[in-house]
Amino acid sequence: MFWLLLLLAYLLGSLSxxxxxxxxxxxxxxxxxxxxxxxxxxxxxxxxxxxxxxxxAGDLSKSLIPVLIAHQLGLAPLQQAWVGLAAVVGHLYPLYFHFRGGKGVATAAGLLLGLYPPAALLGLALWAGVFARLRIASLASLVAVLGILPLFAWQRPGLLAPMLLLALLILIRHRHNLRALRQGTERHF
Known part of the structure; x- marks a missing residue:
């Protein structure tokens, strides 16, 4: 059941x-x-x-739904995390759109909301604080994703491996934003 749910989560995540x-x-x-x-x-x-x-809402739900289904099926939290991560990978590299997807932040938020709501709330607070101050969505997203890792290390260390992979994938997808931030050319709202 776990492997089938991984595949279905990836396919759902591939919807743009x-x-x-x-x-x-x-x-x-x-x-x-x-x-x-x-x-x-x-x-x-x-x-x-x-x-x-x-x-x-769509991007958030495409990871939240598979995580909630995994929970309902009685899968362990670590398996739930991998299922949610499969949806995020689908968003980043969608089968239906020639593997050209988004940055994965909203889909990661859905994963966090289903897996461990305090991490989702912390990520939202970090994102909102950085965005309100600097008006740069990419920087707010990166701070939020990296800012939740200490919470997982402290509260849910068994889930740290998929969360570290999640952060790495989002950092990779934001590499052009990181370059633009260093050069001072990143878009502001």
């Missing part, structure tokens, strides 16, 4: 709500305009608040 919503509502494809990222931040820039919120 930004791309699907842009097609449905006839807006610009977020992979080709704005930052080129099919995520909620770029949808906000390109299509407005409504589609950005729908994208955020």
């Amino acid at each position: 709500f930004a791309v699907l919503l842009s097609r449905l509502f006839g807006t610009r494809d977020p992979r080709h305009d704005g930052s080129g990222n099919p995520g909620a931040s770029n949808m906000l820039r390109l299509a407005g608040r409504k589609l950005a919120l729908l994208t955020l």
